[in-house]
Amino acid sequence: MRYIHTGPAPARRNDWQTLKSLWPYVWAFRTRVLLAVVCLVIAKVANVLTPIWLKDIVDELGRPPSLLVLPLAALAGYGLARLATSVFGELRDALFARVTQGAIREIAIRVFRHLLSLSMRFHMGRRTGGLARDIERGTKGIGFLLNFTVFNILPTLLEIGMVTGILLWRYEWPFAVLTLGTIAAYVLFTLKVTERRMVYRRTMNALDSQASGKAVDALLNYETVKYFDNEAYESRRYDHDLSRWVDSAVRNQVSLNLLNMGQGVIITAGMTALLWQAAAGVVQGHMTVGDVVLVSAYLTQLYAPLNFLGFVYREIRHALADMERMFDLLGNAQEVADRPDATVLDAREASLAFEHVDFSYEPDRQILHDISFSVPAGGSLAVVGASGAGKSTLSRLLFRFYDPTGGRVLVNGRDVRSYTQASLRAHIGIVPQDTVLFNDTIAYNIAYGRPQASQEEIEAVARAAHIHDFIQSLPKGYDTQVGERGLKLSGGEKQRVAIARALLKSPPILVFDEATSALDTRTERAIQVQLEKIAQGRTTLIIAHRLSTIVHADHILVMEQGRVVEQGTHAGLLAQSGRYARMWQLQQSAPQEPEFHGPRQAPEPV
Structure with a gap:
């Protein structure tokens, strides 16, 4: 059966929504964030001062030999600036490590808890492998985003502002204009091309999750694959998705190469123009060789991280796309949720009742039709019927994996929706058919x-x-x-x-859903006696195929196509000579499973 998630599909998020979702987890470590920012500013101020000290050293050493004096102050300033850049940069990294890892932990556990809280309908419509990859990529994206935003983008922007100010203060305005113009052209070109490239990344993510989901599905069902000799078939399915992923990955790489070439052209043109202007100033006599060194050092300091900034921006956009898929998981609303006024169920014994319950997994296919029955505390009810009659759906409604589309499920006379799910499920134990x-x-x-x-x-x-x-x-x-x-x-x-x-x-309520179906006859008989002892004093719902296991039930329901067609005790149903009686006769007349007593001994030689 194909289950369709009918909850509202989350709309495509924009980057600001993703960042807004991330911010509370980061701000929870506000002290460390603020201290890291202080260290960042100190490190960048020291880094910007370094070329100024270097200029003074070069100018001092460029004097005639008769006037040459060792520039101790400039050397000391240069050394301290370099040391401060390194020390405060490392302190910034150390302080922010707890922020990054702590935010990743909090988000990951929230997503995990949210996924566990979603209804069975959601999980039956998703691939586990795809979900795992979404969470894995999303958490990695958070680490990348936080580290490179704090350690690259913010420092670079701060440095650009300070360098532009120094160039305006010490030199003519064309230096600052050329610097800002080159940066602006670089950033705009990067933004425009990267936005076009994001479609390839999103396609790659979707295909990667799809391929991973199929691979995990095949590996989890390894025995089934082997039974039907479908290794080649599963490999072809996996390879089909991988081939589509490769196509998107190739397009992504080609567009990356074109982007890098364009960025290189812009940076080279800007650096050449600035050095040309600085060299012209030295020739004209209003700038020194130290000024050329200063401008050159600033260009190196700016364009090295700026060139890296292109990569960082692309990766941040990729990280945002990865985080988008993970945060979208949080956008799936709980189909089955506790009411605000839900109470805690706390009882040593419990009665059970279904009142005119209707249910459908899909609107056009109803599974249960007007089901009504009651089981007193400590009583037992057995449900029998053909496969697909809706028997196991009763236990799913009792556990509140789904809510009925009509009618009520009652425990101790109250609708199960009035209890918290945790307390309700704590009172129910189950032995499922498929363990x-x-x-x-x-x-x-x-x-x-x-x-x-x-x-x-x-x-x-x-x-x-x-x-x-x-x-x-x-x-x-x-x-x-x-x-x-x-x-x-x-x-x-x-x-x-x-x-x-x-x-x-x-628990006070026990559900046996074909609890002994996988056992041999001898073991089943032994366990059946034990189960009957354990069920004494507990409310018991027995879903069974073998009628011999439910003859002692207080009441028996016979279901067919989601409806109760007969009900009564074992003796009463046999007396009716209806469906139950025919099922009993068929099972009694079927060949009994021989008991296994070990290998037969070989006859003694004569």
């Missing part, structure tokens, strides 16, 4: 039901789930790694881990 485990140890996966549980409690529920002996037989026992999605364990072993996990949570 997916974390790529960690068996102990970790069992303890996920209650992370603070002790080792003794973990082993106790493992015994109840009939998996303790198997775990103990493993070389590393409970510290055995289960692999990606638990692929190192069989289906039955994973399901027993899920049962142990639910038992450890020990």
